[in-house]
Amino acid sequence: MARTNEKVGSLPVGEPAAHTPASAAAGIAGAIGMLEGRWKLEILFHLFGGQVRRFSELERAIPAVSQKMLIQQLRQLEQDGIVARRVYPEVPPRVEYWLTDWGQSLCPALDALLQWAERREGRAGAG
Amino acid sequence: MARTNEKVGSLPVGEPAAHTPASAAAGIAGAIGMLEGRWKLEILFHLFGGQVRRFSELERAIPAVSQKMLIQQLRQLEQDGIVARRVYPEVPPRVEYWLTDWGQSLCPALDALLQWAERREGRAGAG
DNA sequence: CGGCATCCCCGAGGATACTG
DNA sequence: CAGTATCCTCGGGGATGCCG
Numbered sequence: 289m290a291r292t293n294e295k296v297g298s299l300p301v302g303e304p305a306a307h308t309p310a311s312a313a314a315g316i317a318g319a320i321g322m323l324e325g326r327w328k329l330e331i332l333f334h335l336f337g338g339q340v341r342r343f344s345e346l347e348r349a350i351p352a353v354s355q356k357m358l359i360q361q362l363r364q365l366e367q368d369g370i371v372a373r374r375v376y377p378e379v380p381p382r383v384e385y386w387l388t389d390w391g392q393s394l395c396p397a398l399d400a401l402l403q404w405a406e407r408r409e410g411r412a413g414a415g
Numbered sequence: 416m417a418r419t420n421e422k423v424g425s426l427p428v429g430e431p432a433a434h435t436p437a438s439a440a441a442g443i444a445g446a447i448g449m450l451e452g453r454w455k456l457e458i459l460f461h462l463f464g465g466q467v468r469r470f471s472e473l474e475r476a477i478p479a480v481s482q483k484m485l486i487q488q489l490r491q492l493e494q495d496g497i498v499a500r501r502v503y504p505e506v507p508p509r510v511e512y513w514l515t516d517w518g519q520s521l522c523p524a525l526d527a528l529l530q531w532a533e534r535r536e537g538r539a540g541a542g
Numbered sequence: 543c544g545g546c547a548t549c550c551c552c553g554a555g556g557a558t559a560c561t562g
Numbered sequence: 563c564a565g566t567a568t569c570c571t572c573g574g575g576g577a578t579g580c581c582g
Contacts, residue, residue, distance in 0.1 A: 307529075309457060309460035309461045309463075309476070310457060310460070312456075312460050312525075312529060313456040313457040313459070313460045315529045315532050315533065316456055316525055316528050316529050316532070317456055318532055319528045319529065319531060319532040320447055320450060320451070320456075320528070323447060324447070324451070324574095325574085325575090326574085326575070329439075329440035329443055329444055329447075330436060330437060330440040332440070333436035333437070333439050333440045334436045336436075342543090342544095343543075343544055343545090344543065344544080347544095349436070354575085354576060354577075354578095355544080355545075355546095356545085356546085356547095356575080356576080356577085356578095357574095357575065357576075359544080359545060359546080360574095360575085369535065375544090378543095379543085379582090380543045380544085381543050381544050381545090381582080382543075382544085383543085383544060383545090390534065390535060393531060393534065394531055396527060397524070397527035397528045397530070397531045398439075398443055400523060400524035400527045400528075401443050401446045401447070401524045401527075401528070402434075402439060402442045402443050402446065403524070404446060404520060404521055404524045405442050405443070405445055405446040406442065407517065407520065408496065408517060451554095452554085452555085453554085453555070469563090469564095470563070470564055470565090471563065471564080474563095474564095481555085481556060481557070481558095482564080482565075482566095483555085483556080483557085483558095483565085483566085483567095484555065484556075486564080486565060486566085487554095487555085502564090506562090506563090507563045507564085508562085508563050508564050508565085509563075509564085510563085510564060510565090
């Protein structure tokens with residue numbers, strides 16, 4: 289988010305696991321940012337597992353979304369390298385969407401988050 | 416998000432791992448929602464590892480945040496059961512914040528997300 | 543069928559000032 | 563020091579209409 293330039297002190301460059309609270313937060317914020325649109329997660333879950341869907345299929349699968357939003361979120365996901373898109377130069381037009389390998393690899397991370405959310409039951413905490 | 420009432424068909428109730436695309440998305444959206452405030456992640460990373468911080472410490476640790484925002488996000492995290500709060504009835508006032516056990520358990524999930532984000536480099540994808 | 547453009551609403555988040 | 567109240571900005575996202 290704002291200001292990632294709070295340089296770390298003396299780091300052995302090359303180690304990918306070195307983070308300040310700010311840089312770690314920034315990295316995750318970036319990841320979450322890519323997932324933030326109101327419909328992106330739902331889109332992703334319709335695409336996980338190598339599924340290929342055309343625009344109208346997604347539209348039907350997510351009834352509450354508007355065309356504009358669906359396109360917008362799809363394009364953002366595409367731009368972020370999470371989903372891939374293919375246009376068939378036919379008439380009537382056909383466009384298909386699916387997950388990139390990197391996009392697919394989001395699944396476990398999302399699953400971890402879901403597990404965490406569901407683990408909430410016994411949230412006695414550390415009070 | 417909108418409409419979680421798209422009931423699943425015939426599920427063996429009791430299995431916690433059964434999700435429709437919509438319900439999985441909703442669950443993760445809930446988790447992400449708790450993390451969404453602009454400062455929450457940064458707050459979390461200052462609290463991970465059992466650290467206890469008082470309000471003014473967090474304020475100094477996150478210079479760009481306003482009092483209002485810091486309090487608001489802290490309170491939301493508290494309400495969600497992620498952070499705990501303790502007020503010392505002294506003067507001048509002192510308030511300390513730390514993560515609940517459940518909050519601490521977010522760390523691996525966040526880490527998975529961070530790993531994923533950093534794995535982006537060779538994002539050739541499944542084009 | 544799929545996509546872009548326009549207008550509008552609403553709420554998250556910021557700045558500032560005040561209180562106990 | 564910690565928290566509250568008020569006001570304002572900004573942009574995400576909804577509705578609608580037109581195009582290839």
